Amino acid sequence: MIRFLPLLTASVLALSLPGFAPLPVQAQQNLFAPRLVINDYAVTEFEYQQRLLFLQLLRAPGDLEKVALDGLVEDRLRMMEAKKFKIALKEADLRKGMEEFASRANLSADDFIKALGQAGVEAETFRDFVAAGLVWREIARGKFTAYAKVSEEDVDRALEAETRKTALTVAVSELIIPAPPGEEARVMDLARRLSREVRGEGAFSAAVARYSAAASRGRGGRLDPMPMTNLPPQISAVVLPLAPGQVSAPVPIPGGVALFQLRSITEGRAEDAAPVEVEYARLRLPADAAGSALMAKVRAQVQTCKDLYGLAPGLPPEQLSITTQTMGAVAQDIGLELARLDPGETVLRAGGQELLMLCARRPAPPPAEAAAPAEGEAPAAPPVIDREAVRTRLINAKIERMANQYLAKLKAEAIIREP
DSSP: OOOSOTTOOGGGOOOOOTTOOOOOOOOOTTTTSEEEEETTEEEEHHHHHHHHHHHHHTTOOSOHHHHHHHHHHHHHHHHHHHHHTTOOOOHHHHHHHHHHHHHTTTOOHHHHHHHHHHTTOOHHHHHHHHHHHHHHHHHHHHHHGGGOOOOHHHHHHHHHHHTTOEEEEEEEEEEEEEOOTTOHHHHHHHHHHHHHHOOHHHHHHHHHHHHOOSGGGGGTTBOOOEEGGGSOHHHHHHHTTOOTTOBOOOEEETTEEEEEEEEEEEEEEOSOOOOEEEEEEEEEOOSSHHHHHHHHHHHHHOOSTTHHHHHSTTOOTTTEEEEEEEGGGSOHHHHHHHHHOOTTOEEEEGGGTEEEEEEEEEEOOOOOOOOOOOTTSOOOOOOOOOHHHHHHHHHHHHHHHHHHHHHHHHHHHSOEEOO
């Protein structure tokens, strides 16, 4: 089955409503006026604002305004093709797709819709998003399955590649622009301009010196080389496609916008390409003289995460916690801070009232192994390589590539205009 949600990966499907600050809505005199017209089919301002809000709730990476508009254009083209091929979704199939999507946030479809509604996203926005993906899956299967041939040699090469997994090491520079409440739109416009115009490390360093609020500002934004797996998936997704010297699209983070410049990327052997797991501590203290004094004492004396319990005793879990998560599950802003740290290092956040400490970084544990056989029982047979599963994965990947090329052709041939 090809992915029917090409904009998002499971790592960005952690719906997070508390503390959410909606994107500013511009010029709403007529929300139902056309924003774009694609082959005589309109995308309204209301649909655009809804998709924008939906993507922010899903913590989608990249320039959300561009992603939202591009996604709506592509969805219109998908639905036009569905009409052309007379593909109509059954309500049961649509419901199943909605349940599948919501399950990635550990919610039912009804609970997911309720949570979206509390943040201002209409249920129809979610339905339309899923429906466009489902009909496109049916179109892709019908048009390209017959051409997606996979040979035994293809399967053999895929299996061999699984035994020679590689690890990527990246050297990146960061530019973190703070976005005070009410200034999100201005900061995003600035970040887009810098993303388009900044070329080369010297120009990026100059922009860092002028705009960045990160601790790396004094180093021109340069971070030490690190394994790609150290980065939160939302950030590695925008870094990986870059060529050395290129600047990423803006990445919204809590309280600001981030830009990244790729300096270099190297590939090496890795025995295990499993996801990275991090153990980290968060200490939050009041913004008063006593809290500041205790924070200074803690930071001066702490050596391990467990020391925090002795240096700041008796605090409730909302003020002092130690958490273990895969990087894919860590909040994006925290994940970016942890990517910079080595075990035992700390960083202050929230105006100096929150301390973040990396306790450990390690490969995520594999799934639990089966219990050893009881005395007298035969040992379990070694796992059988499922060649058909590999073949199916390769076929689906080929179908997806052909479907993406077909969609790009439809987009190039479409008449897309502003009213």
